[in-house]
Every structure is written in structure tokens, then in C-alpha cells.
Amino acid sequence: MEKLGTKILKGIIAMMLVIMLLVIPTYVFGAEANTQNEKIQTQIINTAQENYIIYIKGLTDKDFKFSISNNANATEIELEYINSVKDEDGNSVVLITEEKLQELGENAKIYLYVKTDTEVLSKGINLKDSFSQSKIKEVENTTKRIETKIETDITKQDKEVNGVKVKVTVGGLKITDKSNADYYYSRTKLPKVEYTELVKLANKINNEYNEMDIYNKIETSKEFYNLYSKLLEEQNWKKVENKTIIQPEDAQKDEQYVVYLKKVDENKTETIDMKIMTSYREDEEEKIPGKTETKVVKETTKLPITGESIILFVILAVIILVAIIVFVRMKKLEGNTNKE
16 A cells, blocks of 8 residues: 555655646756857947947847846856837837946856847857947938938040030039048949948848847948948048049949048047949040041052962053054055055
């Protein structure tokens, strides 16, 4: 009877263990700093108040719980979970305050634990990878900081050639900014790999940005800003004359250029911007009255000399000689007849 009771007790314990495994969420913890769980992708924003806002891909529109720790292998008991908070646009985010960072310890490795309805995920967080709110604003205002307009009617006169002058109408950028400042530019022709990628990102921001969720906005802005800043270091500046940047002389219609612009105002404050310029070109030839010359070129066709050609020349010479002899003979006979 006692053995039967023991078996029943063991069976109950086994069933309880199975139920616990089914009910308790699966835990996935990061083992090293900066390791990334495939199921959790983040974008980090640092604010002017020295706080950090973490956006988690796929969870910006859902409520969840999170915990921040300096322990890569923290247990469930050690973690203190709090609810996600809302940013000013209503997105669910992780907020790490300056006080929390001080609590964790200066230069501590930070781990994020996220609990959803079905699982717990973890990831090592590197706050140095964060992107500032001011940089997002800078990306959103790129191409708008220095005002310009497209010109397609800039006329240039090329040299005369044989009484014909060539008039070329080209395009460019006209700076319409009203500041009392000096302007400089640097121009790069596409396709050049990194500049082509920069234009692709700029077009994506221009055409798709408003429809993106916050996670993708940050991801795209960060990618654009990093490439834009890297290429800025490569620019060779030239001063803008008459507030007009004319396309290169050899530019053909619809070629594209990335143009970096720099404004230096009276206080020596610099403003940097970027434009995408598409070239325009129309060529027109015009005859100059009184100068147009007509040249007639005479050309003698020369045939190759062969053996057959020589024979023909000999026969022709014989025929001419016989004709001369006959002509002389006829003249003599005619003279004798007149004497009689």
C-alpha cells in the first residue's frame, strides 16, 4: 500500500513539472556583452537629458516588460521587471535613465531582458551605438539647409569652327539663400559606389520616410548620416561664383551629381548641406552670315597599273600613230591635186 502511495506521489510530481514547463515562458539569456539574440533587434536613441530610449523591432506597437542588468546570466529572481513606457508618439519603448546607469556602475556592461507573453529574450547593449535626436533632425533637414533652385537655361557660347558657332544651353544650381555669406561647393559624378548609395538613401528618405515606423526611421537615418558624414571628409571645396554652380562642360543630359554645399556667414559659422543635381544640355549650331565658306574638292580617281592596262596603252598609242600617218598622207594627196 505504501509503495502504491509512493508511485502516486511521484506521478503527481511529474505532472506538476510538465505543467510548469508548459506554463513558464522560455528564457533566452545573453552570455557575453554585445552578443545579439536573433529574435531581438534594437535601435537606441540618446536624449538631451542623458537618457536612453530603446526601440525594439516588432514591439513598438505592443506592451511588454523589461529589466536592465549588469549580469549576463541573471536569473528570474534577480531581475526586476517593469512595464514598457510610451514615447511622445505613442511607441512602446525601453527607457534607461541616468540614475539607472549610475546604479549599474560606470562603464558596466549592460544587458537588456525583455519579457513578452510567450518568452523572455536578452541582449547585450552597447550605448555607444546610440543615435542622437539632434542627428535625426539633421538628416530630416538635409537638402533644406541652404536654399537653391534648378537652372536649365544657362547659355554658354563655344568657339567658332568654319563659320559656325555652337550655342550650348546647360543646367546648374542657383543659390537662392538670402544670407550675407560665402558659399563653397564640391561636386561628384555618379555612378560612384558610395555616392550612388547615398543618393539611394536620400531618395528613400524623401519618398518613404513618412510611411516608416519609428524603428525603420532610425535605422535609415543612421545609415544615411554615417555615410553622409564619411563622404563629407573627402570633399575638395571650390568657391561658388555668382551664386551659381554650373554643371561640368562635358556633362551630358540627365547625368547625375552629388553636390556638397558649405555656407560661411559673417560670424564664420559653417552650414553644410547636400544636393542632387541632374545635368541638362541642349546644343544648337548656327551659321554666321558672311562667314560661311563652301569648298569644292576635286579628286582624280587613280586605278592600279596592271599588265592588261599596259597592253591597252600600247594599242591606244598605235591607233593614234596610225591616225596621224593617215591624216598626213591625206594632206599630201590633197596638195598634189591642187597643183595639177
